[in-house]
Amino acid sequence: MATVSREDFSCAAATNESAYRRVTVPVLKIEAGPGPAVALMAGVHGDEWEGQAAILDLWHHLPGILQRGTVYLLPAVNAEASLAGTRLSPSDGGNLNRAFLGQPARGYTESVAAALEARLLPRIQALVDVHSGGASLRYLPSSVITRYGDDPYDARLPGLARAFGLPQCIYFRGSEAGSMPAAASRHGVLRLSAEIGGGRETSGSLVERCRDGLLGCLGELGLLPGRPLPRNPEIRLYDLDAPAATLRAREPGVFIPGVELGQSVAAHQRIGQMIEPARPDTPARALVSPQAGTVVCLRAIARSSDGDCLFQIAPALPLDSLSSRY
Ligand SMILES: [Zn+2]
Incomplete structure (x- = not known):
């Protein structure tokens, strides 16, 4: 039988309306004997709901099924942003995924x-950190691998991605020193992320897929030895780090996508347009695909500004090609 304890912590988050205010971050520790220690985390960005809902589900059910090791559950690690429904922390505007800077903390987010x-x-020895598109983007549900060179545990990442069970896996080259994956890498922690859904809404089916993926990872890591692994042999890898993968708005306007998430497009194919209904004499601007591939990410808000990410498109690669990518 697992032992359960709360390991909540709180951080100062003063505002003009509330001096000395603190925000509590909930943490559940579940211990089930020998085995690795693993953290399951969501809400690094407060408006990304699938992982938060899935880990809250595990908060209630995992103590009854965990067989080995220790699991830390952090369903809303940026609790202030989750409570506000925002990507960034309301009290200081901080992005928790850029706040791991190894210096004295300057505000709530860095604390x-x-x-x-x-x-x-x-x-911990392993971490699964679930993201989604949040309010402004939608993703094809994908696991995410970020590599920082030749981490000794990189060989285990394809197995973890297969255990997460989604048919897509996104690859990023780790270049952000202050990100959560970068901090985990510095500490020698095996690490998988995910991008599941997005927009301002979520759904029960996406939450279930996320929860099953997290349980699959615990199985792969040896914490649920009796549970069959949801191995997906046909995972397609998408390198979203390549500059050609991202198409951004080059002027303000209303974004009208002409393709769907998951659709295959050719290089230079017309995939949408930017229009300005309040200025009917302004001609529509065609948006063309920067490269051939699959639409992996799509902006979820029509009104857009110069620099906003509209599409992420990349060709499907075999998961085995990961070892040659850094
Ligand atoms: Zn995120």
Whole structure:
């Protein structure tokens, strides 16, 4: 029988309306004997709901089924942003996925990052950190691998992605020193992320796929030895780090996509347009695909500005090609 304890921590988050205010980040520790220690985390960005809902589900059900090891559950690691339904922290505008800077914390967001570096990362061997498109983007449900060179555990990443069970896997080259994956890499923690859904809404089916993926990862890591692994042999890898993968708006306007998530497109194919209904004399601007591939990510908000990410499109690669990508 697993032992359950709360390991909540709180960080100062003063505002003009509330001096000395603190925000509590909920953490559940579930211990089930010998085995690795694993953290399952969501809500690094507060408006990304699928992982938050899936980990809250595990908060209630995992103590009854965990067979080995220790699991830390953090359903809303940026609790202030989750409570506000925002990507960034309301009190200081911080992006928790850029706040792991290894310096004295300058506000709420960096305090959360510092607490995770001091209290969580030294105690775990593996981390699954679930994201989604949030309010402004939608993703084809995908696991995410970020590589930082030749981490000794990189060979285990394809197995973890297969255990997560989604047919897509996104690859990023780790270049952000202050990100959660970068901090985990510094601490020698095996790490998988995910991008599941997005927009301002979520759905029960996406939450279930995320929860099953997290359980699959715990199985792959040896914490649920009796549970069959949902191995997906046909995973397609999409390199979204390549500059040609991202198409951004070059002027303000209303974004009208002409293709769907998951659709295959050719290079230079017309995939949408930018229009300006309040200025009917302004001609529509055609949007063309920067390269051939699959639409993996799509902006979820019509009104757009110069620089906004509209599409991410990349060719499907075999998962085995990961070893040659850094
Ligand atoms: Zn995110």
